[in-house]
Amino acid sequence: MADKKMVEEITSMDVDFAQWYTDVVKKAELVDYTSVKGCMVIKPAGYAIWELLQRQLDERFKKAGVENVYLPMFIPESLLQKEKDHVEGFAPEVAWVTHGGMQPLQERLCVRPTSETLFCDFYKNDIHSYRDLPRVYNQWCSVVRWEKETRPFLRSREFLWQEGHTAHATAQEAEERTIQMLNIYADFCREVLAIPVIKGRKTDKEKFAGAVATYTIEALMHDGKALQSGTSHNFGDGFAKAFGIQFADKDNGQKYVHQTSWGVSTRLIGGIIMVHGDNEGLVLPPRVAPVQVCIIPIQQKKEGVLDKAYALRGILEKNFRVKVDDSDKSPGWKFAEAEMRGACLRLEVGPKDIEAGKCVLCRRDTREKVEVAFEELESRVGELLDTIQREMLQRAEAHMASHTYTASTMEEFENLFREKSGFVKAMWCGCQECEDKIKEKLAVTSRCMPFEQENVADTCVCCGKPAKKMVYWGRSY
């Protein structure tokens, strides 16, 4: 890997990680700010990533029996207020519509911050019999939360996401669906985004407003901070009781449904940037890279060069996403541009190459260059993209492993968070006072109680009472 910094406009991540992130987002032309605080334009380069991600996740949903629907973006205030914990959780950050044209509305409408209440209102009329169950619906939409502090992709006031909402006849089936969807998210992050995650359950303090149990996947960013990357909630029958969603079971008894909801958002794009990016800009896993091969002609005005570039595109575009940069910028400029935008492979082709019947391929992730004969190009590109995808995951896994620590005493725990950044595994007694104390003292929160439990000590790291769970702790986005 070259030490020389090729792109001067991007702040080095070791100097200021937050600024690096903002620079990459801007320079890779993923988003633009707008005149509404916290609302962003997702530009073609950014939206293309979302489309690829969305398509592949949606395929996995469909295989799991999920059907897509679309519900309105407005929620009448009375509807939002039916479930007590839920309102309290969301009230501080909802946006309200108070007028239609010039006329004040009889009842104000909230712009959905999430759609549990709408799905419940719909399900109560839609579900009558056990034969109507389960309902496994999902919608791709945007939601609005009036955040005070905003950052592109990580926390915006409006963001794109999917929200799945299911209704089941039994508690067990709901729990199974909750875990099934969490597993789909985790596999998707690993296999498509090359991001390893920790699967686990949130503590009561951190769980979703109105849920019986919230499960989460937690990823570790390059700076050692955690990013909650997806959640899956089991609601039990709490919403069903608040909204009166009943069905006639086989025994002809009226029963309440058991519900779940689960979601991931454009925040995942922020995760991709902060897990894989480097000082030259974006590094995208091939499976979500809008441009997998960027062909850069050298001396493109020379006879035959551009023709060759287009011919190579013709061969490659059957199986890969390919772009020819035939703008009249200099090659060096194009190299830097392709790197900033995260094109997985750069293909250089010039008069010398054409004469020799080969071209140059350069990997974005390692900068490794290889010369490839034209006849081998197609297979070599496929191999290289597979290799990049695999090695990006391996590097991310190694990073997470080397930034995951264990503490059995408060002293160790404090020292780790003072000196290092990453996950710390430590035991917990199960009481919220200890979580609060840790948060106040170190600005660290419980990320999750992982499914894969280990006994790293017998007593709570904070209070010393007998431990109930091993918890991943960290500073989070």
Added chain:
RNA sequence: CGAUGCGUGGCUCAGCUUGGUAGAGCGCUGCGUUCGGGACGCAGAGGUCGCAGGUUCGAAUCCUGUCGCAUCGACCA
């Protein structure tokens, strides 16, 4: 919601202290030469200085208010 910073061509900023013809670099347009890690020459276009009041013969500059954005904290995908 608290703290801090910033609003001047598309972008980054200078000019403001001490009021007097609106500036630079980059980008953009045209032509030409270049091209294996952000090339260069020449010619051009482009701004009621965030907004509203006030002071003044005269305000980007001083005063008051207001709006917006960014960053960091407290709360959250």
